[in-house]
Amino acid sequence: MIWFHRLLRIDLARQTATVEEVPAELTAAFVGGKGLGTCYFYREVSPRVDPLGPENKVFIAPGVLNGTLTPAASRYEMVSKSPLTGLYLDSNAGGHFGPELKLTGHDLLILEGQSPHPVALVIQGDAVRFRDASHLWGRSIYETETALRAELSDPRFRIASIGPAGERLVKFACVSNDYSRQIGRGGMGAVFGSKRVKAIAVHGTRTLPVADPDALMDAVDAALKHIFENPWVPHKREHGTIGSLDDNHTLGIVPVHNFTRSVFEGIDRVSSTVFGELVEARLACAICPVACSKGTRWRGGSESDGIEGPEYETAALLGLNCLVDDPQAIIHANLLCNQAGMDTISAGAVVGMVLAAADEGLILWGELGLSPSMPRGDMVARLLERIARREGIGDLLAEGARAASEALGFPDLAPQVKGLEFPAYDPRVSPGMALAYMTSDRGACHLRTYPFGREVSGVLPWFSLEQKAEFVKRQQDEKAAQECLGVCQFPYGIGLLTDDLPNLLSAASGEEWSYERLCAVGERVWNLSRAFDAQLGVDRRADYLPRRFSEVPMPDGMGAGHALSRADQDWLLDRYYRLRGWDNRGLPTPQTWERLGLSRFADLPTC
Ligand code: SF4
Incomplete structure (x- = not known):
């Protein structure tokens, strides 16, 4: 059950x-x-x-x-x-x-x-x-x-x-x-x-219909043992996701100034250590033994102006990507997004894009309602408030980076795939993350697969294209299965790295679940979403990075000189489509649809 x-x-x-x-x-x-x-x-x-x-x-x-x-x-x-x-x-x-x-x-x-x-x-x-x-x-x-x-x-x-x-x-x-x-x-x-x-x-007022409570408790004990043995867990518990900021900056992948470079002069003022000293509370989601969440408070506000965060993505995108080197300004920006209810990743990418455009003279400061002499953090706060209210330029920025950049005449500046803004990893510094962005089922995303961790730890060759399509495809399926189970990736690792998750589901459901069976679930999901998008014209043409990430090499940091050419992207896509059982356009084939048993549930559209 x-x-x-x-x-x-x-x-x-x-x-x-x-x-x-x-x-x-x-x-x-x-x-x-x-x-x-x-x-x-x-x-x-x-x-x-x-x-x-x-x-x-x-x-x-x-x-x-x-x-x-x-x-x-x-x-x-x-x-x-x-x-x-x-x-x-x-x-x-x-x-x-x-x-x-x-x-x-x-x-x-x-x-x-x-x-x-x-x-x-x-x-x-x-x-x-x-x-x-x-x-x-x-x-x-x-x-x-x-x-x-x-x-x-x-x-x-x-x-x-x-x-x-x-x-x-x-x-x-x-x-x-x-x-x-x-x-x-x-x-x-x-x-x-x-x-x-x-x-x-x-x-909820119901009791869960667990098939075998004793077996489930055994599986829970085994999972807890593995979680506490995982050397990655203490770091997440102590520092949270923002603990990655300094290392990622050193590795050259944190976006700076609208993804144009990777070295930020103010990093010491907004380092993981600085944010660590601002933590006022340690928080956790339901039944989590890791408790990675860190509570901070905007000191320019009231006692109630606390947030969970800032997380790594938020600090990188509303901070370094916008050239903000004031930790309180980053916390304030996070708070504004939380109160208004806005995604900090997209918000940081949109604001970073127009600030960089103003720095380049592509848009007037006055058009943004800003003065170049304002503190950078105040500029970010002002723009976030305007977006949330759809006021002035905020009305256009509220449409997202792709739509806003096209309307403002600098479409190449938008860091996005399929309209979803990049998270805080410059894809030129990680071919694996580039392919993750190109093939994610919702546009540029770091949560469907995370090859960068394997690249920098030496499990995958870092700046090589080799093994990336295989890794990305497999982990996308595993992660989709994990998202069917509803478990957080941090305690278990991204995907289905241990036997724990199939064992937990087997005990809870009374059915036999294996790694392979769960991966097939993930693959079904991945094919349904692609088939839906295909009916809207999505195919290989929608799977490329924006042009500047293939034509303009990273100018500084550990990734200096790297970009991902269109030919490299095609090489990755060819391999990836083959592994997925998709045709050369990147669309599911009838054979793949049948192999996954999808025709029992839904038709494959002809595109
Ligand atoms: S469930 Fe995940 S995100 Fe939530 S506190 Fe635990 S480790 Fe952090």
Whole structure:
């Protein structure tokens, strides 16, 4: 078991909720989380829908191990069509919301239609209430969660909500749960805003149907033993993700000044050590033995201006990438994004891009509403506030780096693939990360596979193309499977590196799960998302890096002189497509569709 085999379909226009069966053949093929969400998305959402229109839907799925004692099984998924990329989108978050959602007794929640007014959905077991949330509209993430929690008078509720950025349809708005955990990438917050869903509060009242509790406890013990033996874990616990900032800067991969270079003169002022000294709290997601999250506070504000973070990506993109060398300014920028509900990665990439354009004279400072004499941190804060309010130039920047750069006349400056902005790794310094960005199922992403770690540790040859396609394809499948289970990658390693995860699922479900069977689930998911995007014209032509990353070598640092030529990218793509069983255009073939058993669930479109 472990599945309830129930989904909750919520019609926002009619304000009704109905329970439907989730067939066992779907959980056997797609498990839960990302897999189940993607399967239903593919079957129910037409590729041509307006991402911000009523026909788009949001599929919210707890990981299948959420709610069990599995270490770090806290992550849940949302799947929809992205308003930022116009393509398939999935994103997941930790915290406490996912396990609580699972314990409501549903494997999947589907939001469809548009509410006539702002609404907060309150789900407690089988009971669903549609609370008018007009009084919360316009309020920040922190204010919303605090106010709704007080109104519900029950601390057991876990809440996910959007801020003003989502309400104003900022294309990289996020959904936040437990105050500081984000469904961050691709604009899920804008989809919520378009549906006028201000918040979802969940409280689980069900008992999980674990098949073999004793076997599950044995598998949990084994997993914990391996987690505590993992030499990587103490570093994550002590320093969090921002502990990587100094090393990554030394290795030359941290983006500086809109991904134009890698050496930042102010690194000592915003180093991992500096941020470590600002930590005021150590925090963890549900049932996590690592507790990587670090709490800091913006000292220019009030006692309540605390954040979880800044994480590595945030500090790099809102800091070095924007030439900000003031740690308090970076924390402030992080806080502004958290309150408004914006993805810090996309926000840092967009702001970094226009500041670099202004430095180059490609746009006037006055057009940005800034003066060149302002402290850099103030510039970032000013632009973030304008984006969140869609005010002045912020209205255009809220469309994301690709759209804004095209409208402003410098399309080559946008660091993006398929419209999703780069995270904090310059792809010229890692052919593996370059291929990860090129082939990620939602646009440039570092969370589907992370070859850079293997490159710099010598497991993979660093600046070589060799072995990258094999590694990326395999880890993408493994990571997709991990996202069906709902476990965090940090304790286990990215992907399915140990037997622990198949063993945990076998014990919880009473079925035989192996590494190979889980990888096949990941591969099914990967083919469904590609087939969806293919109907929107995505093929090899959409899989390249922006031109400057193939034509302009990195000027400094350990990656100096490196770029990834178009021929190199084609070499990688050819290998990658072959491994995936895709044709030369990068599209799934009928043979691959059959091999994965997908024709039982969905048709392969002809493109
Ligand atoms: S390792 Fe960090 S992100 Fe992962 S579950 Fe634990 S606290 Fe959350």
